Amino acid sequence: MACDDYKDLLMSYLDDELSAEQRRQFEEHLAGCPDCAGELEEFKKLKAITDEVALVEPEDRIWQDYWSNIYNRIERGIGWIMFSVAAVALAIYCGFRAIEELIRDTGVEVALKVGLLALIAGLAILFVSVMRERLYFWKRDRYKDVKR
Amino acid sequence: MQRCRGGSREAFEVFVNRYMKDAYFIALGLVGNREDALDLSQEAFVRAYRNIKQVKPGRKFFPWFYQILKNLCISHLRKRRYRRASSLDAEDCPEVAASADVFSPDVVADRNEVKGKVWEAIGKLDEKHREVIILRHFRAMSYDQIAEALFCNKGTVTSRLYYARKRLQELLETGKGGGTSGLR
Numbered sequence: 001m002a003c004d005d006y007k008d009l010l011m012s013y014l015d016d017e018l019s020a021e022q023r024r025q026f027e028e029h030l031a032g033c034p035d036c037a038g039e040l041e042e043f044k045k046l047k048a049i050t051d052e053v054a055l056v057e058p059e060d061r062i063w064q065d066y067w068s069n070i071y072n073r074i075e076r077g078i079g080w081i082m083f084s085v086a087a088v089a090l091a092i093y094c095g096f097r098a099i100e101e102l103i104r105d106t107g108v109e110v111a112l113k114v115g116l117l118a119l120i121a122g123l124a125i126l127f128v129s130v131m132r133e134r135l136y137f138w139k140r141d142r143y144k145d146v147k148r
Numbered sequence: 149m150q151r152c153r154g155g156s157r158e159a160f161e162v163f164v165n166r167y168m169k170d171a172y173f174i175a176l177g178l179v180g181n182r183e184d185a186l187d188l189s190q191e192a193f194v195r196a197y198r199n200i201k202q203v204k205p206g207r208k209f210f211p212w213f214y215q216i217l218k219n220l221c222i223s224h225l226r227k228r229r230y231r232r233a234s235s236l237d238a239e240d241c242p243e244v245a246a247s248a249d250v251f252s253p254d255v256v257a258d259r260n261e262v263k264g265k266v267w268e269a270i271g272k273l274d275e276k277h278r279e280v281i282i283l284r285h286f287r288a289m290s291y292d293q294i295a296e297a298l299f300c301n302k303g304t305v306t307s308r309l310y311y312a313r314k315r316l317q318e319l320l321e322t323g324k325g326g327g328t329s330g331l332r
Contacts, residue, residue, distance in 0.1 A: 011306045011313075015284065017291050046317055050285050053266045054257040055173060062186065066168050067161050073194045074157070 006036055014043050095120060149209060152200050160197050163209055168193075170210070170287055171217055177282030178221040179228075180251035180271050188224055192217040214297040222275060269319035277312035280305060 009026045012018045018026060030037045099120060102113055151159035171192060176185035196213050203212050251271025253264030270281055283289045283297065294305045 007310070008303070008306060011309045012291065015291070015309075042317065043313060046313055046320070049262065049266055049320070050270075050281070050316070053263045053285070055176060055286060056182075056255050056257045058172070058182070058186070063168065066190070067164050070164055070190050070193045070197075071157065071161075073190065074197055077194065077198070 003033060003036060006033070007039075010036065010040060010043065014040065014047060095124075149203065149205075152209075153203070153205075155200075157197075160200070163196075163213075164193055167210060167213065171213070173286055174214070174279075174282055175217060175221055176255060177270070177286055178218070178275070178279065179224055180255070182255055184224060188220050189217065192220050195220070208296070211297045211299065215299075218279065225275070265320060266316075269316055272319055273312055273315055277308055277315060280308045281312050281316070284309060 006026060006029050009018060009022060013023065013026050030040065099117065102108060102116060149159075152163065168189070171189035172185055175189045175192075176182060179185055179188065192213065195216050196209075199216075203209065251268055253259055253267050256263045256267045270278060273281065279298070280294060283294045289297070291302045291305050295302045298305065
């Protein structure tokens, strides 16, 4: 094996990931290769430094509340979906009823009818546009297709 | 897992309790900020719950969950970079520059100058090298576990660790002839 091949074993040796046989072969190589032995020493120094670094453990309260925060997010997500669907259905129903009433009402001026209808049509176009945009981004959501 | 796939929140809670620390510390390693790490790790669990049926029977939860968490963290980092780039020139605006520099040493336990510099150097690694360092050093995962989480083979893990550590040596100047002088 060439020196470069042993370099692949360097990390595994450093992290104690080699089998006994691989370890023996690698140590044999190290004994006759000052370059690899030197590189290993440098990596050992680095590992000793990195191994000393530990991250601050959050307060116990964070772990105690962890699940309840997730549970609340899940529950609220379901609540928002139901609320949104119901609100859209009600808005559409009320909109149609209002338009119907407006058209039938002979006491309302034509200009006012046209203005109100244009306002409602504008709102409907905006709503459809926003929904289409959301659908476009949802289709490209990287997380929804995570399948393993 | 079967019960989770059926929508059982109690069964999902077991997974959350088992992996919450891994999720938090991995997110912290990837984004470098405690508040964001907590929020992103919890959001990853919420998304995992909503998409749990996508885990094929017989597959492990954690490697699948890790992909969601990593994607969320990377997406968060991109947004942060975009915000930084689109804000006023950071050099002319010290408050913006300070808030963008989130790999702050204050998340390091028993902190001293050396540990602070190591953490900052880890923050300067690119994402694929940083994640192997985080999984190996901060979650003590074996090469097999890392390979499983990253959906790659052990050779790729070894190679990424090699280049990540080489880069750390450069950043900390602990390579040939450097000793630990760069950390003093």
